[in-house]
Amino acid sequence: MDRERNIWVVGGDLRQRALARLLREDGHTVHIAALEGEGLAPEPLGPGLALAHCVILPLPVTQREEILHTPLSEEEVTLSQVLDYMEAGQILCGGLVSPAVRAAGEQRGLRVFDYYAREECMVANAVPTAEGAVQVAMEELPFTLHSARVLILGFGRVGKLTAHRMGALGAKVTVSAQGYEDLAWAAAYGHETGRLETLSCELGGFDLIVNTIPAQVLDRRRLQWVNPGAFLLDLASAPGGVDRAAAKELGLRVLQAPGLPGRTAPVTAAAAIRDSVYHILWELEA
Template sequence: MVCPEKILVLGDGKRQKEMRKYWKVRGVTVWNEEDSFSPEELAAIVFPVKVTHDTDRYVKLLSKISASCIVCTGILTEEMNRLQEKTGKTIIPLMEMDSVAIENSIPTAEGILQYVMEHTEKTIHRSDILVVGYGRVGETLVHRLLALQAKVTVLTKEEKDIARAKERGADAREPDSFSPGPYDVVINTAPALTVDKRLMDFLEGEAVIFDAASAPGGVDREEAEKQEIQTFHILGIPEKTSPVTAGEVICRAVERLLEKTTRRSEEWN
């Protein structure tokens, strides 16, 4: 940032603690909810990535902030949308910004690899791994799996993603052309129910399924239980496995927004 700002970081998770450390080192005045502060002085308010609790207590806070104060969260949950409606304040969903989503895909992909290594008994090297979905996380994950010399198959609906995955060195196909295989690991990154009975029926051997999609996930867990397939639903990966990096990603995004606000203000003056 061009000059030190005053920022309120809400939440007490590992990511939020690292965000406060990051900014304090850089001379920023950073508060949490329990601190004594003046809302009118805030340059930014950063809510946790996913707010699911009641937000009514923040209505008074947002009514006191200046018009230039930036209000951010990770994703716009129902609770955050209600807060927008009640206060008339725009709340920026940082995870919908391409730059943030791409940066965040790195700790997410590496965290998935950590879970795979902890809960399987084979090396990733030479393992047969099926990756469902080829969005930002899926693409980053496949890149790292191939670097570890895993045998990777990508399942995706988009022709361009199939072409891109093949160019990377993976096998790739549409769900309708999926065929049985002795997969060691199945990783779902798609935000929809994709790992269903049909796909599970195609799995041979003792595959382990890792679901990295947001709740409710993309794996039919009841079917997996029926077929006695071990399944892990791994949520909040960046904060759990790489809280420092996860916090820095959010901090840099907020700083970019503050710099844009400063430039616009200078242009108007």
Template sequence: MMLTGMHVAIIGGDARQLEVIRKLVELDAKLSLVGFDQLAHHFTGATKLQIDEVDFADLDAIILPVHGTTLEGKVNTVFSHEQIPFTEEMLVKTPKHCTVYSGISNSYLDNLMKKVGRKYVQLFERDDVAIYNSIPTAEGTIMIVIQHTDFTIHGSRVAVLGFGRIGMTVARTFAALGAKVKVGARRSEHLARITEMGLTPFHLNDLEKEVQDIDICINTIPHLIVTASVIAKMPAHTLIVDLASKPGGTDFRYAEKRGVKAILAPGLPGVVAPKTAGQIIANVLSQLLYADLQKRKGNA
């Protein structure tokens, strides 16, 4: 599986993008790197450029960071002091087949991609990426719990809210460490699967009742579910770890008022295991780019 002849621009990002660069260089893609001025490492086949030096008319793909852009249309990068603009003027110069990849999206990116009519892939919407990412997420959650409690996970009472791709891995991991895990969900098939896994299921409608005896609450649901009335029912020593994307699903203001420790911890893979998280993205990206290349060869 080689990407010879494919020209890809990688714009901004963090340590995870280094794994993407390594992988694509290995597969013989031609890379233009923007926002990597302070990166000491030199990659053969990859050229560091300023954004205005990029030949957009020659690009087959553009890879944005996991977080995409800001709402103002700027790309953040840890390898440069400056944010990088990502605009309609740039994108309209790209060939019709050019695909834009990012981890997640926002209203700016959604509107921009609709306007220019280019294919747009959000990697974190994919089941495979989310499931692979749930592994470093679970490990990072263990790290946070150990740092912020004075009791062992073994024997502690843990409520996991949500039984999606992350919730399932987190619940299984904490159970494997000897915690007494119960999982809140709504769908009947999720409640059945939780039972099958040897964990205790409960319906999220009963959340206020179910939190009355817990030590740790781990939320994966990206809307307000750990409300003031839920927090009011928790023991004072309960630790809340919210893994949902910002702003999370917890009333942090009320938690602070009541003295319940609540931590918002989105994006743990990039924090606790950037190398692994980068390899996950790189592997999926290289498959998608290769499929695009084959499709174009077939249409040529």
């Protein structure tokens, strides 16, 4: 950025750990809390938060109620513990900011932003998500993706990139989506297509089913059609798109894997978060 900032990174996973390092490399004064590893020295929450140009919270911000997502720390931190040290007018950024988190921040006069809601961040995160999906599929399937029959549910950012990468490896990709526009684009890319609304018995013809839709599209009725030997990979945000209880009863293999960028490419994901935060700060100063 054009000048040094005082930034706090509170909680998070490998993405936030990498983010703190990237921000320091850019010349900023970076404080971390509830975030450990790789020689990082976390600091206790305190009045220093009131001096921050920006406080960056995890993706997602909370793991339950108002408990922050802090998988790399044994410390349990609540949202209130952070907000109580901040002052009106300060900038608070988080990923997948819930209405409750936004309301709590705005009640204290904070300027609350969701860096993950920005298109540039979502597109950048879709790349490691798609690559991570390929990695997981290659680890879980007993055969190559080449010639595998793959169904992609949804054709948004992640669906497009996942279909492209699996198709490039020789998979026989079919896209099932609701919108006619999405189906037209999938066909234009050379994929087979099908309407999501009518999806039923054809589910039995796939070796791998990848869901990218953040709604339960694979309920018990549809799961009964799935090939018992198929692998289901759910990339959608919680609660996901697969009825996990029904899948377990039917003996189907399901892996719910939201947040793949944080596991497979944390530095790339961290760079996307950093850039989005920079864009927010620049826009506020314009």
